[in-house]
Amino acid sequence: FWVTVTPIVEVMYPGAIMYYFWTFYRQPFGATLSITGLLVGKWITIVFAWYWWANFPMNFVMPATMVGSALILDCTLLLTRSWMLTAIFGVWAFAMMFNPTQYAIFGYSHQPLVLDGQLMS
Numbered sequence: 001f002w003v004t005v006t007p008i009v010e011v012m013y014p015g016a017i018m019y020y021f022w023t024f025y026r027q028p029f030g031a032t033l034s035i036t037g038l039l040v041g042k043w044i045t046i047v048f049a050w051y052w053w054a055n056f057p058m059n060f061v062m063p064a065t066m067v068g069s070a071l072i073l074d075c076t077l078l079l080t081r082s083w084m085l086t087a088i089f090g091v092w093a094f095a096m097m098f099n100p101t102q103y104a105i106f107g108y109s110h111q112p113l114v115l116d117g118q119l120m121s
Contacts, residue, residue, distance in 0.1 A: 006064055007095040013038060014070055014094075018077060018086075028078040031094075035070035039063060068101040069094045 014031030021030035042063040050061040076090030077083075113120045 003099055007066070007069065007098045010035075010038070010066055011073075011091055011094055014073060015091075018073070022077060022083075028074045031070040031073040031077075032067065035066045039065060039067065062105055064098070064102060065105065066094075066098065066101070069097040072097050 014034040017034040018028070018030035021027045021033070046058075046061050046063060050056045051058055072093045073086070073090045076093060077086045080086055080089070
């Protein structure tokens with residue numbers, strides 16, 4: 001359920017910060033600021049908790065990046081200037097951009113590999 005639950009849960013933080021920045025400052029960068037902050041916190045957790053403390057390889061614990069989705073959400077608010085249209089179309093685009101933006105990070109693991117005569121998936 002990673003591909004479906006993550007965008008649904010993670011759109012709450014950008015929505016709250018977008019409201020604050022748009023209502024008080026008329027600046028449409030709340031989602032990008034929020035997701036970038038969450039990504040920095042996630043990387044700190046991965047490096048200290050998983051890599052240094054538990055000694056997991058970095059390619060096993062890569063975080064999901066949602067910066068591309070947040071940019072789409074901010075651009076939707078900037079172009080429409082409407083909360084209703086952003087809630088309908090922007091959040092839909094936020095969720096739909098999740099899987100294509102992850103492919104650049106995890107695409108290498110979708111290729112079959114032959115290692116010492118054994119087929120690895």
